[in-house]
Amino acid sequence: MFVSRDVLRDTHREAAINRQRVVFAGFIVLSALAMLAYRYYDLQIRNYDQFLTQSDRNRVRLEAIPPTRGLIVDRAGRLLAVNEPTHALAVVIERVGDEALLFQELQSLIDISSDDLERFAERRHRRRPYDPVPLKLQLSDEEMAIIGVNRHRLPGVTIEAQLTRAYPHGSLLSHVVGYVGRINEREASTIDAENYRGTLHIGKVGLERWYESALHGLVGSQNIEANAHGRILRVLEQELPGDGATLSLHLDLDLQRAAAEALGDQRGAIVALDPRDGGILALYSNPGFDPNLFVNGISQRDYAALRDSADTPLLNRAVQGQYPPGSTIKPMLGLAGLELDLVEPDTAIPDPGWYTLPGDSRRYRDWILRIRGRGHADEVDLKMAIAESCDVYYYDLARRMGIDAIATALAPFGLGEKTRVDITSEQSGILPTSAWKRERMGQPWYPGETLSVGIGQGYMLATPVQLAQAVMVIANRGASFQPSLVRRVGDKPQVPVARPAVEADEAHWAAVIAGMMDVVHTQRGTAAAISKDLAYTIAGKTGTSQVIGIAQDGVYNEDEISERHRNHGWFVAFAPVDEPRIVVVVLAENGGGSSAAYPVARRVLDQWMDRWLDDWVMGQDDV
Amino acid sequence: MSDYDRNLPSHDRDLGRGTPLAQLLHVDVWLLVPVFFLIAGGLLVLYSASDGSVGTLWRQCRNFAIAGVAMLLAAQISVDQYRRWAPLVYVFGLILLIAVPLVGVGAKGAQRWLSLGVVRFQPSELMKLAMPLMIAWWYTRYGIPPRLLPLLGSLCLVVLPAACIVIQPDLGTSLLVAASGLFVVFIAGVSVWYLLSAIALALLSAWPAWTYLLKDYQRQRILTLFDPEADRLGAGWNIIQSKTAIGSGGWSGKGWLQGTQSHLDFLPESQTDFIIAVLAEEFGLRGVLLLLGCYLLIIARGFWIGLTAQSSFSRLVASSITLTFFVYVFVNIGMVAGVLPVVGVPLPLVSFGGTSIVTLMLGFGVLMAISTEKKRISQ
Incomplete structure (x- = not known):
């Protein structure tokens, strides 16, 4: 097909053509290399700054150093919430060879629950392959030793040290301290994302929530050099975090313990505070729960058990529980009567054991009627009305005051509004007025309802901490402070917040307090039972509030109604009377009556008073 | 082979000549130094x-x-030997290239290797050298500058192995192998008109290649x-x-x-x-x-x-x-x-x-x- 042209070749022409083409190619090569040189000049000289910045941004990463959460200590510095170093078993996925084999191996060594495995599966999707993914939290020392010895057989398994919030006193302080938990989505959208970079936990309830920002502290940061996979190679510069502040409480651990022991299995709440500054010495709600369960995510089963329990252990009865205050409001109402000149301290009212409204045949019964079949006495004055908790006296007084005047008189004591105690979920109770009822129920106020409110029943509701505040007003004869748990945040003392004083005649205070003293210190006082061997004076007031309405002329029979429908028992008190150091409020939920409450209060008072009594006698004053 | 006889002695001022050892080893110092x-x-x-x-x-x-x-x-090896063996090496390389998809070894989703027991070997690499030798042989045999028929023949020689390599698939090597052959075509002095029409053709064929081949x-x-x-x-x-x-x-x-x-x-x-x-x-x-x-x-x-x-x-x-x-x-x-x-x-x-x-x-x-x-x- 092709003819070989060897013979006919013109080698000079061939060489000339070749050389011409080579020279041409040479020009192309030169211009191409010049173009490349220009391209590199463009990148390296003209756009140098831009690419240098980009390469620095590539390599340097700002990383957060989470602050250590502040501690919570009682008034004596005893630890109530701590950060415990714990060890978690974690797995670095990219270093694991055969995953199934590894888990088999691990399970043969230590106990790994299916819960752990489930959560691990969840977590691993959110982590990068070089990040350790926690498999089992809080390893025991023994488990750590086992893992340590078998490390060589477990590629990719690491033990991560971390600080975990722990509550050494468990349920004793669950309703005070609260707990932290993992930051959830809702919280993530409200917190300062910058400050919480690197923080996993956030206060959920209680002090942990209320003082979250102080406890949390300020995030630190470090510039780290990381490679393309995000692995940290070295730290370039560092700004240390501002660790969270330690919360020092007014609360006394011993008193808290005494309160818990005194209440025992009884559902209820105890609030003890120092009337001189409103500092809460004990705040206990029973039943409680173990706050440690919540820290690293409570299991569905545990949570359901707490949530669905009829005893509502998650309810902080001291601030969230709203109960009819019953007769505990009688001193306050009496003071109002005196101030309004409706009664004088010695005004006596006939007491047949029941009361009727003019033009109404319905009998409003005194509680004593059921016991004695008659009234407290032929005539009852204020002091006796308080000491023996006479209902008839207060029916009459309430009728004469009217519901709105009652509300006006009780409001300065803080009923019907939150005390603003530094703890979450506080409820405001109800201080009813005619306007309130109209708005709430669209109905007018009936005169009979005023009588119920006169003895702390009906629509009226109050929380134990509200009553503690009200009793503080009486103890201080008008002055009071916002109840508070925290005495110091870090080095900064929390200044007690004074509430507007309740102005009243000195003699009127004296009359009311005298009545309250008689509650304990006279034989016919409703709490006379606790006066035995008393080394100091107590001014108190009992209260029994109905959970269900008793029909007209119906008989309240404790044995016949279910436990949940039994009356609540109250006892409010302060001591010593002349120089009050402590206010105590005890609520015995469905305790049947105040007799379930006042022995508890006595034990709490004793615990507190015993330690100061000797000093007192010697005229010293040191609390 | 008769080329040499007719060449005049050149006025060679090549400095590399001065080193007896380099000469002995047939080493070009001017090339070797920048390489080194x-x-x-x-x-x-x-x-x-x-x-x-x-x-x-x-x-x-x-x-x-x-x-x-x-x-x-x-x-x-003398240039003469290269020329003599060029067709054989080319054909051998082509056979190996055809063998790759049949008995080759894969890596990263592409089959480019032939396994020779201990050594793995990429026939496309052999082709990088065999190609210019072959085309150069072709033109010295059928004339410089090439006429249409020998030109078309040489283009077939270029396309055949390039096609084998592109289906491995190894686009980069295929283009390089093709280029090494086409450079010979270019240096051999192919008519500028052929060159321009080839470029036009290449652009026209780019679209189906884009759609179906790549x-x-x-x-x-x-x-x-x-x-x-x-x-x-x-x-x-x-x-x-x-x-x-x-x-x-x-x-x-x-x-x-x-x-x-x-x-x-x-x-x-x-x-x-x-x-x-x-x-x-x-x-x-x-x-x-x-x-x-x-x-x-x-x-x-x-x-x-x-x-x-x-x-x-x-x-x-x-x-x-x-x-x-x-x-x-x-x-x-x-x-x-x-x-x-x-x-x-x-x-x-x-x-x-x-x-x-x-x-x-x-x-x-x-x-x-x-x-x-x-x-x-x-x-």
């Missing part, structure tokens, strides 16, 4: 690119040793070039990171072993295809210009050997090898800087990898054979 500098500099960069891995360095040295021996051996990842690579920012973490990542590495080097660079882009693994393929980005980052534009200078010296020397060669066959082969070498350089340096598609061409004599180095050095061996033959004749 390139290798030395390349090892320096590779050491950094491999994060100070002495093992990598050793293996690369071993590659160079093997390649050096291959080069020396290739330099000993695999998705090859298309992606080309698309990435035009808009690398579009897919920052995917296809565009390599280009963005290599441009960042190059640009952040500035004039004087970040210093040897100080490159952050490469040492922190932002730079992909930093030991192989993208190694010039390491050099640019650590040694700056100075280093890049020095590198380009070395390449320019090698290319210039290659062209000089081509220009001064005594036979058409030698001229065609030497020029084609040189141009192919240039294409390696241009495509690699261009693609890393984001001006050419990323087609997977190593940086000659610098990138880590035995195959490409052996092929390149063999090419230099052929160049030296041509260069020393010229001297032998001139004596």
Whole structure:
């Protein structure tokens, strides 16, 4: 097909053509290399700054150093919430060879629950392959030793040290301290994302929530050099975090313990505070729960058990529980009567054991009627009305005051509004007025309802901490402070917040307090039972509030109604009377009556008073 | 073979001639010196690119040793022998290429290797040398400048192996192999009109090739070039990171072993295809210009050997090898800087990898054979 042209070749022409083409190619090569040189000049000289910045941004990463959460200590510095170093078993996925084999191996060594495995599966999707993914939290020392010895057989398994919030006193302080938990989505959208970079936990309830920002502290940061996979190679510069502040409480651990022991299995709440500054010495709600369960995510089963329990252990009865205050409001109402000149301290009212409204045949019964079949006495004055908790006296007084005047008189004591105690979920109770009822129920106020409110029943509701505040007003004869748990945040003392004083005649205070003293210190006082061997004076007031309405002329029979429908028992008190150091409020939920409450209060008072009594006698004053 | 007789003795002022040992070994010193500098500099960069891995360095040295021996051996063979064996080598290579999809070994989704027991072997590499030899043989046999029929015949010879390689699939090598043949066509003096119509034809055939021939990842690579920012973490990542590495080097660079882009693994393929980005980052534009200078010296020397060669066959082969070498350089340096598609061409004599180095050095061996033959004749 092709003819070989060897013979006919013109080698000079061939060489000339070749050389011409080579020279041409040479020009192309030169211009191409010049173009490349220009391209590199463009990148390296003209756009140098831009690419240098980009390469620095590539390599340097700002990383957060989470602050250590502040501690919570009682008034004596005893630890109530701590950060415990714990060890978690974690797995670095990219270093694991055969995953199934590894888990088999691990399970043969230590106990790994299916819960752990489930959560691990969840977590691993959110982590990068070089990040350790926690498999089992809080390893025991023994488990750590086992893992340590078998490390060589477990590629990719690491033990991560971390600080975990722990509550050494468990349920004793669950309703005070609260707990932290993992930051959830809702919280993530409200917190300062910058400050919480690197923080996993956030206060959920209680002090942990209320003082979250102080406890949390300020995030630190470090510039780290990381490679393309995000692995940290070295730290370039560092700004240390501002660790969270330690919360020092007014609360006394011993008193808290005494309160818990005194209440025992009884559902209820105890609030003890120092009337001189409103500092809460004990705040206990029973039943409680173990706050440690919540820290690293409570299991569905545990949570359901707490949530669905009829005893509502998650309810902080001291601030969230709203109960009819019953007769505990009688001193306050009496003071109002005196101030309004409706009664004088010695005004006596006939007491047949029941009361009727003019033009109404319905009998409003005194509680004593059921016991004695008659009234407290032929005539009852204020002091006796308080000491023996006479209902008839207060029916009459309430009728004469009217519901709105009652509300006006009780409001300065803080009923019907939150005390603003530094703890979450506080409820405001109800201080009813005619306007309130109209708005709430669209109905007018009936005169009979005023009588119920006169003895702390009906629509009226109050929380134990509200009553503690009200009793503080009486103890201080008008002055009071916002109840508070925290005495110091870090080095900064929390200044007690004074509430507007309740102005009243000195003699009127004296009359009311005298009545309250008689509650304990006279034989016919409703709490006379606790006066035995008393080394100091107590001014108190009992209260029994109905959970269900008793029909007209119906008989309240404790044995016949279910436990949940039994009356609540109250006892409010302060001591010593002349120089009050402590206010105590005890609520015995469905305790049947105040007799379930006042022995508890006595034990709490004793615990507190015993330690100061000797000093007192010697005229010293040191609390 | 009668070419030599008719050539006049040249006025050879080649300095390489002065070294008796170099002459004895058929070594072209002017070619060897820049190659040597390139290798030395390349090892320096590779050491950094491999994060100070002495093992990598050793293996690369071993590659160079093997390649050096291959080069020396290739330099000993006379041009006459090359011409004589060209068709046979070409046919052998073609058979191997056809065998690859049948009995070949796969790697990374492509079948490019033939396994010869202990050694794995890429027939496409053999073709890089066989191709220019074959086409040069063809033209010395059927006339320079080529007429239409021999031209079409040579084009078939070019397309056949290129097609075999493109289906492996290895687009980059296929283009390089085709180019090495086409360069011979060009140097042989193919008519400018043929050339222009061929370019027009190529452009016309690009569309069906784009649609049917190229695999998705090859298309992606080309698309990435035009808009690398579009897919920052995917296809565009390599280009963005290599441009960042190059640009952040500035004039004087970040210093040897100080490159952050490469040492922190932002730079992909930093030991192989993208190694010039390491050099640019650590040694700056100075280093890049020095590198380009070395390449320019090698290319210039290659062209000089081509220009001064005594036979058409030698001229065609030497020029084609040189141009192919240039294409390696241009495509690699261009693609890393984001001006050419990323087609997977190593940086000659610098990138880590035995195959490409052996092929390149063999090419230099052929160049030296041509260069020393010229001297032998001139004596």
